[in-house]
Amino acid sequence: MLDVLVIGGGNAALCAALMASEAGASVMLLEAAPREWRGGNSQHTRNLRCMHDAPQDVLVDAYPEEEYWQDLLKVTGGITNEALARLTIRASSNCRDWMRKHGVHFQPPLSGALHVARTNAFFMGGGKALVNAYFRSAEKLGVQIRYDTPVVSVELDGDRFVAACTVSGERIEARSCVLAAGGFESNRDWLREAWGQNGRGEWPSDNFLIRGTRFNQGVLLKSMMEAGADSIGDPTQAHMVAIDARAPLYDGGICTRIDCVSLGVVVNRExxxxxxxxxxxxxxxxxxxxxLVAQQPGQIGYSIIDQKAIGRFMPPVFAGVTANTLAELASRLGLPERAFVHTVEAYNAACRPGSFDHTALDDCRTEGLTPAKTHWARPIDTPPYYGYALKPGVTFTYLGLKVNDKSAVHFGGRPSPNLFVAGEMMAGNVLGQGYTAGVGMSIGTAFGRIAGTQAALAARKEFEHAAV
Known part of the structure; x- marks a missing residue:
């Protein structure tokens, strides 16, 4: 019988498969997508947030555990499991050598407005290169890989995994299993159910774009919850970014993000x-x-900058709408001209002189304006002016399965002896809300590696028990 079955094909699943195989287990990985779309959302990633107490190869300065924890605590508003969060943080400090062993390369540190050269290690070639390296390494280790194989449910004996059931009706047995099949961000019906209608009679999720794969339908997640697995997280919470409104419905990836927000102002359709x-x-x-954009009328916003901001942010894939006057820009964006000009002029008047420095929390701020702009506030007064329409872009959802430090799925508060979960399917244990760059890959890598190790141990125990 197969030792370890891994369900999923992204970073967490691959880490689990590699670790289980290194531990001597026979491993099969089931990927729902066809080969050309393998890798889930991981193919769109760029970096890993890493704790380090001193400069390390591609990481400058230091980023100690406590600072990482405080950064995470701030964005989650305290909605996080500190023990599991710190486990993730510590694991991020020592995984890169293992990643390199499996063919992942890192690029020299970035500089400039992204401000991440100290905290994040960037993958050479991005997430696609990382995924391809892991798949190559898995194949060399003898991991059986099957594409176009969505799993719709698992067969349980109490809290024990017995077999996985595929969409075609196939039943695959294994001594242990790792679930790493992603969240439900691509399931439009589930998003609609989670978000419901707002006070304006709108269905906000109908205007969401999906930054990543179309294959994360949440079928296995829902099946596990219906089977009695303990869940965690708010179904409306997600890694959700303001992206270019012209982005495709799926797989727009990182290049559709609009990164000039902090250099100007953002307005809604009013x-x-x-x-x-x-x-x-x-x-x-x-x-x-x-x-924030999802809460606005029509789920749309507009990022507005002037010529002074150009060259200070990563340019998006689509050019912005340009104009030589504020009134002309409003017209081209379809915004109410008088209201738009008044908003920008009121902001300009509220800006107080300071020493502008986009690499620091500078003293350029507004006074007497609501909402205030607390840093990098400079008048928008130098044409040409630029506008980018924004829509909510969902990366991954936070509703998932509850775990412990062994990555075990729980049933009624009790950990399963042979069923584990990693990646998006359990990220809500660490991310109750909010996000900070690269932490999703930190969670997937940490718990993928833990889940693979624990699944191999569980399989060995199952084998020894059967032999007796």
Whole structure:
């Protein structure tokens, strides 16, 4: 009989398969997508947030555990399991050598407005290269890989895994199993059910775009919850980013993100500002803007900058709408002209002189304006002016299965002896809300490796028990 079955094909699943195989287990990995779309959302990633007490190869300065924890605590508002969060943080400090052993390469540190050269290690070639390296390594280790094989449910004996059931009706037995099949962000019906209607009679999720794979339908997650697995998380919470409104429905990836928010102002379709654009460094705040835009009329916003901002942010894949006057820009964006000009002029008048420095929390702020802009506030007064329409882009959902430090699925508070979960399917244990750049890969890598190790141990125990 097969030792370990891994369900999923992204970073967490691959880490689990590699670790289980290294531990001597026979492993099969089932990927719902066809080969050309393998890798789930991991193919769209770029980096891993890493704790380090001193400079390390591609990481500059230091990023100690307590600072990482405080960054996570701030974005989650305390909705996190500290023990599991710290486990993730510590694991992020020592995984890169293992990753390199499996063919992952890291690029030299970035500089500039992204402000992440100290905290994040970037993959050479991005997430697609990482996924391809892991698949190559898995094949060399003898992992059986099957594509186009969605799993719809698992067969249980109490809290024990027995077999997986595929969409075609096939039943695959194994001594242990790792679930790493992603969240439900691609399931439009489930998103609609979770978000419901707002007070304006709108169905907000109908206007959401999905930044990643179309294959994360949440079928296995829902099946596990219906089978009695303990769940955690709010179904409306997700890694949700403000992205270009012209992005495709699926697989737009990182290039559709609009990164100039902190350099200007953001207005809704009524030309009103609604949040502090300069609250904190962009990598710590970019992931709140999808949800903020989702709460606006029509689930749309507009990022507005002038010529002074050009060259200070990663340019998006689509060019912005440009104009030489504010009134002309409003017209081209379809915004109410008088209200838009008034909003920008009121902001300009509220800006106080300071020493602008987009690499620091500077003293450029507004006074007497609601909402305030607390950093990087400079008048928008230098044409040409640029506008980017924004829509909420969902990366992954946080509703998932409850785990312990062994990554075990729980039933009625009791951990399963041979069923484990990693990646998006359990990220809600660490991310109750909010996000900070690269932490999703940290969670997937940490718990994928734990789940693979524990699944191999469980399989050995199952074999020894059967032999007796």
């Amino acid at each position: 030309a009103q500002r609604f949040y502090d654009e300069g609250e904190d460094f962009w990598p710590k705040r970019y992931a709140i803007w999808g949800r």
